Amino acid sequence: MIEVDKLSKYYGERAAIRDLSFAIAKGEVVGFLGLNGAGKTTTLRILGCLLLPTSGTVRVDGLEVTQNPYEIRGRIGFLPDLPPLYPEMTVGSYLTFAARLRQVPAREAPGRVAEAEEKTALRDMHGEVIGELSHGYRQRVGLAQAIVHKPALLILDEPLAGLDPAQIVEMRNLLHGLRGEHTVLISSHFLSEISQTCDRLLVIHNGELVGQGSEGELASAMGQGASAIEVEIRGQAAGIAERLVGIPAVRKAKERATTEDTTVFEIVASTDVRADVARLLVGAGCDLLRLERSESRLESIFMNLTQNPAGGPQ
Amino acid sequence: MTATWLIARRELGAYLRTMSGYVIAAVVLFVDGILFNVRALGGQQDRLSTEVLSEFFFNSSGLVMAAAVFLSMRLLAEERQNGSIVLLSSSPVRERDIILGKFFSAFIFLTLMTLAGVFMPMLILVNGKLSFGHVAVGYLGLLLLGGAALAIGTLGSTLARSQLLAAIISGSMVVCLIVVWMLGTVTERPLNDVFFALALWGRHFPPFQAGIIHLRDVVYYLAVMYFALFVSIRVLEARRWR
Numbered sequence: 001m002i003e004v005d006k007l008s009k010y011y012g013e014r015a016a017i018r019d020l021s022f023a024i025a026k027g028e029v030v031g032f033l034g035l036n037g038a039g040k041t042t043t044l045r046i047l048g049c050l051l052l053p054t055s056g057t058v059r060v061d062g063l064e065v066t067q068n069p070y071e072i073r074g075r076i077g078f079l080p081d082l083p084p085l086y087p088e089m090t091v092g093s094y095l096t097f098a099a100r101l102r103q104v105p106a107r108e109a110p111g112r113v114a115e116a117e118e119k120t121a122l123r124d125m126h127g128e129v130i131g132e133l134s135h136g137y138r139q140r141v142g143l144a145q146a147i148v149h150k151p152a153l154l155i156l157d158e159p160l161a162g163l164d165p166a167q168i169v170e171m172r173n174l175l176h177g178l179r180g181e182h183t184v185l186i187s188s189h190f191l192s193e194i195s196q197t198c199d200r201l202l203v204i205h206n207g208e209l210v211g212q213g214s215e216g217e218l219a220s221a222m223g224q225g226a227s228a229i230e231v232e233i234r235g236q237a238a239g240i241a242e243r244l245v246g247i248p249a250v251r252k253a254k255e256r257a258t259t260e261d262t263t264v265f266e267i268v269a270s271t272d273v274r275a276d277v278a279r280l281l282v283g284a285g286c287d288l289l290r291l292e293r294s295e296s297r298l299e300s301i302f303m304n305l306t307q308n309p310a311g312g313p314q
Numbered sequence: 315m316t317a318t319w320l321i322a323r324r325e326l327g328a329y330l331r332t333m334s335g336y337v338i339a340a341v342v343l344f345v346d347g348i349l350f351n352v353r354a355l356g357g358q359q360d361r362l363s364t365e366v367l368s369e370f371f372f373n374s375s376g377l378v379m380a381a382a383v384f385l386s387m388r389l390l391a392e393e394r395q396n397g398s399i400v401l402l403s404s405s406p407v408r409e410r411d412i413i414l415g416k417f418f419s420a421f422i423f424l425t426l427m428t429l430a431g432v433f434m435p436m437l438i439l440v441n442g443k444l445s446f447g448h449v450a451v452g453y454l455g456l457l458l459l460g461g462a463a464l465a466i467g468t469l470g471s472t473l474a475r476s477q478l479l480a481a482i483i484s485g486s487m488v489v490c491l492i493v494v495w496m497l498g499t500v501t502e503r504p505l506n507d508v509f510f511a512l513a514l515w516g517r518h519f520p521p522f523q524a525g526i527i528h529l530r531d532v533v534y535y536l537a538v539m540y541f542a543l544f545v546s547i548r549v550l551e552a553r554r555w556r
Contacts, residue, residue: 011556048404052554069554074406084401086324088331100320101405145401 001026001153001183002047007056009042016042017207020056024200026152029179031198032187035306039207040187041081044157047185048078061152074103077151077182081158083142087131091122091141094130095148102149116148120174136167143174147182154182160190172197191298205306216271218301229274230256231265234287241265243284247276262289317407321415322422325389329423334388339427342381349373350434363442364525367435371452371523375515378428378460379492383484385424386467389416390550391480409550413543417468424460428453448525455522458535462514463488465542472546488514491538514538 002024009016017039024030034040045051046058049069058065060072086094095113104112117123120140125133130141139159146154159175160168168190175197178184188194194201195215203211203218211218233240236258244253244267252268267277274291281288329335354369390412393399402412432453438444463484470484471477495516498509510517511534518531 050400050403050554051556070406070408073404076404078400078404080397080400080404082397082400084398084404085396086328086398087396088328089324093327097320097324098401098405101317101402101407103406 001028001061002185003057003059004043004047005057007043007046007058008054009039009046009051010054015207017204020204020207020209022202022209022212024183024185026183027180028200029175029184029186029198031194031201032185032204033191033194033201033302034187034204038204038306040204041157042207043204044078044155044185044187047153048076048155049073050078074149075151076153076155077146077149079142079146079154079156079159081161083138084145085130085138085141088129090127090129091117091133091144092126094141095144098145099148102151104149112148112150116144119147119177120144121170135162136164136170139163139167139171140174143171147178150181152183154178154184156184156186158188159186160188160193168193191302195293195298203302203305211301211305215298215301218305229267229269229277229291229293231267231277231281231288232262232290233265233281234262234289236263237284237286240281240284240286243280244277247273247280249273249276317411318415318418321402321407321412322418325416325419326422329385329419335385335423338381338384339423339430342377342427343431346374346377346431347434349377354434355437363438363444364448366438366442367444367448367452367525368523370435371456374428374431374452374456375459375519375523378424378456379463379488379514381427382420382424382460382463383467383470383481383488385420386464386471386484387474387477387481388471389420389468389480390471390546391474391477394475395477403553409547413468413472413546413550416471417465417543420464420468421461424464425457428456428460445525451522451525451527454527455519455531458522458532459515459519462535462538462542465539465546466491469542469546469549472549492516 002022004020004022007020008018020039020043032040032044042051046053046065047060049065049072052066061075063072065072089097092113095116096109099109099112100106114123117126120143122137122140122144125137125141130138133141139162143156143159146156156175160171163171172193175184175186186194186198200214201212201218202209240263241253241255244250244265247269249269249271250267250273251270254266255263256266257264267273274293278288278291350370350373353373354366390399393402432449435444435449435452466487467480467484470487471480474480474483491512491514494509495513498506498513498516501509518534521528521531
């Protein structure tokens with residue numbers, strides 16, 4: 001779907017991105033991680049045909065962005081960090097305008113708008129003026145304009161920025177709902193959200209790609225184990241740690257914290273072993289209270305890659 | 315053309331849904347009315363209808379240029395300011411469609427606003443005779459002058475990041491194009507002919523004001539519009555390089 005080869009963009013003497021190469025297959029949901037100023041937005045804007053690269057090639061759906069920008073724009077949905085909204089318009093009229101701009105025929109536009117509103121839970125806001133909506137709703141309208149023409153590729157730049165925790169959960173669910181219908185490229189600072197939403201991650205630092213792969217692949221390459229999960233069970237369970245280590249992919253399982261009522265185990269494995277762990281604990285008669293990926297794992301990978309870029313896989 | 319019309323329709327809706335368009339129209343019509351009463355109709359001596367009409371078009375020409383600068387300042391600068399330009403630039407529409415759509419919307423609004431003052435020349439019928447040909451030619455001149463100022467304003471708005479800066483840039487360009495006429499009065503031929511020919515108002519508007527159409531003047535205003543819009547399109551295209 002996307003092939004990027006030795007892509008560079010210079011602003012005067014300063015390189016925003018340097019020799020960036022990666023590929024994204026059709027249907028993949030890919031997270032684009034990087035610190036502020038790493039070159040994420042520049043890359044996304046080049047993919048969205050808003051900016052021309054200084055050198056290198058970018059192909060979207062087989063088309064070169066510098067040669068066929070108008071054809072490519074029709075196949076992508078772009079949500080920038082600041083949603084491109086017209087505050088004086090109603091949600092419905094804005095989405096109709098966005099659909100018509102993306103060459104949706106007039107008679108099909110109402111149906112497409114209704115569909116986009118349904119997916120982004122904006123049905124009740126159809127007649128509301130955008131300028132009077134909350135930040136969370138505006139972000140949803142921004143997402144709705146990006147999907148209203150059913151693009152093959154969705155490029156979302158910081159879709160979670162500025163949202164409160166409840167809105168982040170809602171947006172995460174919306175993004176999950178897009179899986180399967182579009183190839184999605186999401187940039188975000190919210191590492192835990194990215195890890196839950198994306199199949200694969202691209203980590204960029206100072207304009208260069210310092211790591212790419214699934215969270216597990218990145219962690220393996222950095223010697224941190226593919227998957228770190230935390231398990232909480234009721235009461236004290238002797239011998240459970242040893243039995244957990246018995247699961248083939250598990251490298252390490254240690255009791256991290258124990259209270260009078262609960263015990264927490266931290267498990268590091270080379271693959272995602274959540275299902276095996278759950279089966280083992282339930283089979284052993286434990287009351288399983290919590291089983292989740294350890295968020296600190298991705299944070300640690302990210303910090304390692306951005307502070308010590310040489311360690312990441314390419 | 316569909317994209318141009320889509321953008322023009324949305325933009326025209328924005329003029330009609332927000333206060334800015336109405337405020338500009340109200341101020342222009344109010345000032346035009348005062349000038350018409352005081353300068354065109356006022357005074358002790360009797361005046362010919364054609365002199366009153368000519369005075370009306372003289373006053374209106376200044377106002378239509380000012381209105382064009384204020385109407386056009388938001389066209390692109392506001393979109394850049396609030397980030398909505400990304401909706402247009404990430405859609406399969408050409409820069410030409412964006413600029414023309416924006417220009418046409420402002421021109422339609424300017425036309426409606428200008429024609430809303432048509433009752434003033436009609437008042438001449440109360441005490442005199444009226445040449446409808448003179449009225450039509452005068453209005454054609456106003457719309458051509460306004461269109462040229464709007465195109466310059468569109469260019470100013472394309473260059474600027476804020477509406478205020480857009481108004482300053484456009485206003486400065488319009489004023490420079492008006493006063494270039496003065497340089498013609500202090501220079502020798504053939505240079506003075508160039509200055510007179512370039513001037514936005516000096517040589518090209520007075521014939522319309524008097525009810526006379528010269529093809530030369532029509533071509534001049536259309537050429538200014540074409541040039542300013544052409545440069546605007548190029549400036550917008552060049553943004554992709556930055």
